[in-house]
Amino acid sequence: MDFKRYRTETVQDALRQARGDLGRDAMILGIRNVRAAGMRGLFGARAVEVTASAGRTPVSGSRQSVASPAISASARQGREAAELAARLEAGGVDMALAVELARRHIASAPGRGRSMEALAKSLAEALAPLAATDENYALVEMFVGPPGAGKTTTIAKIAAQERARGGQAPALVSADGFRVGAVEQLRLYADILGTPFTAARTPAEVAQAVSAQSRPILLDTAGRSPSDQASRELFHTMARRRGVRTHLVVAASSGREGLRLAFEHFAEARPTRVVITKLDEAGSIAPLLALLKERGLPVSxxxxxxxxxxxxxxxxxxxxxGWVTGESAVATELAA
Ligand SMILES: Nc1nc2c(ncn2[C@@H]2O[C@H](COP(=O)(O)OP(=O)(O)O)[C@@H](O)[C@H]2O)c(=O)[nH]1
Ligand SMILES: [Mg+2]
Structure with a gap:
C-alpha cells in the first residue's frame, strides 16, 4: 500500500490536502505532532503530520480490498482522531493540543468518536490537571489582573456563594484605594453579606487588615497598571507573606494574547491560580488551553x-x- 505523509500547520489543512490528492475516500492512518520543518522547527514551532493512503485500490479488476483488518482498524482510529482533532482545532484549540486530546479520546473510546457524551468525558479527564483542587481558603486569597477583568465581581460571587451555602463569608479587603467607586462596590457587597470590610490604601494597611482578621480574606486589588509603584509594593509585600494564594483574573474574551500579556504584566504578583471570566461573552475557553497548560497554573x-x-x-x-465542546455556552444562553 502506498502511504503519503502531509505536514501542515493545521489538521484541517492536512486532511484537505490528503483528500485532494487521494480522493474523498482517502484512508487516514495516523496523526501526530511533529516539529515544524526548517528554522521554525528549531525555534520550537510544531506541525501536524497526517499519514494517509488511497485506501481501496482496485487490484486489476479484483474487488478485494488491499487493507488488512488490522490496518482497517488503525485506519478507522486514525481517521476518527484526525477528524476530531480538526473539529477541536476549528473550535479554537491549538493544533498540538487538539491532536493530543483527539488521540487520547479515540484510544480510550474507539468507535465512539462521534458521541458527544464520550467526548465530554474524556476531555474532562484530559483537562482535569488544568483545574485547581483547593478545598480550603488560604489565609488570603488575592485577586490581581487587568482593569475590568472581573476581580471585584469574582470576589463578590465567591463570598456570596459561601454565604448561600450557609458558611461564613470570607472578610473582604479592598486595596483598590484610589478608586472610590471600586471600594464602594465591594463595601456594598460586604454589607449585604454581613461580613467585615476594610479599605486599605497602602501595603502596610493591607498587612494590618490581614493580621487583624481571623476569617479568610478575599483581597481585591487596584484596576490600575501593575507597573505603578503602589501595585508593585503591594505585590511584593504579599508575595513574601505566607498563606497568600494569588489568582490572576483574565477575561476569556481577551483571548490568548490577552492571557499571555496578563501573565507577563502580573508576573511580579506571582500568581499561582488563574480565574477565567466572561466565558459567556467568549463562548469558549479553547483558545486559552494550550497557554494554561504551558504555564502550569491551575484554573480556580x-x-x-x-x-x-x-x-x-x-x-x-x-x-x-463544557467550555470546549460548547455545551456550557449553550446552557448559559438558555439560562439567560
Ligand atoms: N459577561 C460577564 N461580565 C462580567 C463577568 N465578570 C465580571 N463582569 C463584568 O465586567 C465588568 C468589570 O468587572 P469588575 O469586577 O468591576 O472588574 P475589575 O476591574 O477587575 O474589578 C463589570 O461590568 C462586571 O459585571 C463575567 O463572567 N461575564
Ligand atoms: Mg475592581
Missing part, C-alpha cells in the same frame, strides 16, 4: 456572566470541557 474559578452570585463555577475538568 470560571466566571460565566455578570450576575452575583450565580455566574461563577469552581473550575474542574468537566467544567473546562
Amino acid at each position: 474559578y470560571l466566571g460565566t456572566g455578570q450576575r452575583v452570585p450565580e455566574h461563577l463555577d469552581v473550575a474542574s475538568g468537566a467544567a473546562l470541557a
Whole structure:
C-alpha cells in the first residue's frame, strides 16, 4: 500500500490536502505532532503530520480490498482522531493540543468518536490537571489582573456563594484605594453579606487588615497598571507573606494574547491560580488551553456572566470541557 505523509500547520489543512490528492475516500492512518520543518522547527514551532493512503485500490479488476483488518482498524482510529482533532482545532484549540486530546479520546473510546457524551468525558479527564483542587481558603486569597477583568465581581460571587451555602463569608479587603467607586462596590457587597470590610490604601494597611482578621480574606486589588509603584509594593509585600494564594483574573474574551500579556504584566504578583471570566461573552475557553497548560497554573474559578452570585463555577475538568465542546455556552444562553 502506498502511504503519503502531509505536514501542515493545521489538521484541517492536512486532511484537505490528503483528500485532494487521494480522493474523498482517502484512508487516514495516523496523526501526530511533529516539529515544524526548517528554522521554525528549531525555534520550537510544531506541525501536524497526517499519514494517509488511497485506501481501496482496485487490484486489476479484483474487488478485494488491499487493507488488512488490522490496518482497517488503525485506519478507522486514525481517521476518527484526525477528524476530531480538526473539529477541536476549528473550535479554537491549538493544533498540538487538539491532536493530543483527539488521540487520547479515540484510544480510550474507539468507535465512539462521534458521541458527544464520550467526548465530554474524556476531555474532562484530559483537562482535569488544568483545574485547581483547593478545598480550603488560604489565609488570603488575592485577586490581581487587568482593569475590568472581573476581580471585584469574582470576589463578590465567591463570598456570596459561601454565604448561600450557609458558611461564613470570607472578610473582604479592598486595596483598590484610589478608586472610590471600586471600594464602594465591594463595601456594598460586604454589607449585604454581613461580613467585615476594610479599605486599605497602602501595603502596610493591607498587612494590618490581614493580621487583624481571623476569617479568610478575599483581597481585591487596584484596576490600575501593575507597573505603578503602589501595585508593585503591594505585590511584593504579599508575595513574601505566607498563606497568600494569588489568582490572576483574565477575561476569556481577551483571548490568548490577552492571557499571555496578563501573565507577563502580573508576573511580579506571582500568581499561582488563574480565574477565567466572561466565558459567556467568549463562548469558549479553547483558545486559552494550550497557554494554561504551558504555564502550569491551575484554573480556580470560571466566571460565566455578570450576575452575583450565580455566574461563577469552581473550575474542574468537566467544567473546562463544557467550555470546549460548547455545551456550557449553550446552557448559559438558555439560562439567560
Ligand atoms: N459577561 C460577564 N461580565 C462580567 C463577568 N465578570 C465580571 N463582569 C463584568 O465586567 C465588568 C468589570 O468587572 P469588575 O469586577 O468591576 O472588574 P475589575 O476591574 O477587575 O474589578 C463589570 O461590568 C462586571 O459585571 C463575567 O463572567 N461575564
Ligand atoms: Mg475592581
